[in-house]
Amino acid sequence: MLSPKKVKHRKVFKGRSRGMAYRGSSIAFGEYALKALCCGKMSSQQIESARIAINRTMKRGGKVWIRVFPDKPLTKKPAETRMxxxxxxxxxxxxKIKPGTILYEVTGVSEDVAIEALTLAGNKLPFATKVIAKRSVL
Incomplete structure (x- = not known):
């Protein structure tokens, strides 16, 4: 699973998810992308399961970019512990995901395969997503 090698603080506040994403909200590498429509949290397990779904659908053709990284620690108290x-x-x-964030990008496969792969990946995530395409303007 993905996790940072080193962090400045072991434990952080929860924070609030407000507003739209400005950074990371446009397609930078691939032809097709999976975009978040609402805010939420994506665990490292969910990032990995969506990546596996994309790779299995594309049958190792094309290239995949993961545009998000889990860098926020979640804490948990042991079971049956008093307050x-x-x-x-x-x-x-x-x-942490804001609306408009690009999660995955894909290139090197046909449009129907890319749309199917990204739709399957979106089904693994706990918030609404949509598949978008980069249209080349000549």
């Missing part, structure tokens, strides 16, 4: 006694230990890593 209080501070914040729990770091448990997993998530990527």
């Amino acid at each position: 209080g006694k501070g914040k729990g230990a770091p448990d997993s890593w998530v990527a």
Whole structure:
């Protein structure tokens, strides 16, 4: 699973997801992309399962770019623990997603294969997504 090698702080605040994504909201590498329509958190397991779904559908043809990285730690207290006694230990890593963020990009395959692969990947995620295409303007 994806996780950072080193972080400045072990535990961070939850924060709030407000507003649209400005950075990372346009297609930069591929021809087709999966775009988030609402905010949410994407765990490292969800990033990996969506990547596997894309690669299986494309049958190792083409190229895939993952545009998100889980750099925010989530903490969890042990089961059957009373309230209080501070914040729990770091448990997993998530990527905070804003509406408009490009999650995956694909190139080197036909349009119908790319749309099918990205749609399957979107079904693995806990928020609404849509497939977009980069139209070449001559």
